[in-house]
Amino acid sequence: MTEPMLSRPRYPGLSADPHAKLNLIVCEGEGAGAVLDLAAKAPDGFFSRAAILFCATGASGSTYQTKLESLQPANFWVLPSIATAMFRLKGVLATATMGTRLYAAGTEPFIGSVLQEALAVGIDFKSVFTEHRGSAKRRIQCVHCKGLTEDVTASPFTCAHCGLTLFVRDHYSRRLGAFQGVCVDAEVPGEVPPVEELYP
């Protein structure tokens, strides 16, 4: 590919907003590493104005949990899954005031979910600080049945809903937090290219 995928958000990395009244930091698995790196360069007192919402997925979840806690954020919540983390985020955003800065770090589908919650309360996606860490796995929307398949690491793959064999098109929807999946053997049924592990 000669150009970046222009519908896909970029994740330039976390940096501290010194003026925010509340730094709302949402992270998942390896994304905790990005928050620890942020801590190394954040101004004094940053975490006293921060709430960290941590989704402890992956093998090193508990190690990260201890390290994040030692940053002594004003609030620290640990949730067991993306779904529960998003439920909590929704609640926090519902009462958030002006001057709240949102941060998201983790896999791309996780960041995508955070941006969807932000969109729902009218936060401009460009104002959210994001950093991609961990697996390159993708969330894919099947363009045919509209079902979302999570944790896709290879192409082509089987739609978890309708069972069609899909390839991943270079197109991303922020509204859906997902890439587009399109039937790979629509023209000659059964003619499927070999599976490649493209997003490990």
Added chain:
Amino acid sequence: MGLMFKDETYRGDFTFYNSPEAIRHFPFPFHEDKYMYAVNIEPHAPGPKGSAYEFPIDVDEHYVADMKDRAIVLAEDPLRCQSLPHMITAEWDLVELLMTSMSEAYPEHFTLTRNGDAWHWINRPLGIDDEFTFGDTSTLRYPPMEYITRQCQGDFCLLDQRDGDLWMDSGMVTSQADWSLDFDIGMSFKEWHAPVPLAHEVGIFDRALKFLLAMQIGRPVRRLNWTMTINPRLDTSPENYHKWGTDRTTVTPENVGDKVHLRVELQALWRLPRSNAIVFSIRGYLIKMREVATIPKWSRRLHRVLKTLPPELAAYKGLTRYQQMTIDWLAKHDDGAPTTPGVWPE
């Protein structure tokens, strides 16, 4: 002169064809013997009598069949028509634009009577006679954009303008060349154009966006885009690609003339007065190779365009499987004579 609306299909037995008048009416897109993407935007000014450009909104012999096909698509997949809540004013703007254009251009088929906000709309070809209050959605049987675009040929997108960009926040898209409104809704100009090859790098979308942001009320513009379709199928959506994709393997040297269609989109844009949104209409026209060959200049030119088409464009448009067979068929209709500049038949 009243139009004769044909009873024809865009699916199943595919009885669609063009009368000789409809062939002369076709907006042939190539003004020279080669093709590449460009910022091909011009004023949407009235064109020659009988052409697709005669009126701002073109209604032709396929009108009733087009509207029937749209109704079938919507019954199967309501997500082809979506609108974000803040677009309601733009939806009403569109009702006004289409009703006034259609009734002024084709008074024998459409009549609009306005008395303040009390409007009376008569659509004779579809047997519709409705009185409603302009601005009051509860007085129509569908939301405003859906109501009027179920009665107007072509797909429509409504673009909200904010933050120096255009946002695809609304649309009626049932006859698209392989893109999904449901996926693209809410995207910005460059986001929804992301899959297009070659054009971003040479700044085409930068310049086009800048131009559109400065569009003014009363100065509509237009451009043409094209692709090819196997069988006269309007619904070549990605949603149904797993159903129509096999069409592309059914082309043989014997059936090129009837199966392979040039599909041209006459895309017109208007700035809307109340909402400041832009409406983007994508009016598709289909023509069989056999019909193209009745205009010698067009078959010569299409042959040369297809022969020299950049491979990235052929792949993006999905022509690769049948491109060579079509070139071979058209070669029999190209004697090598020079063609005159411009799109009109000689």
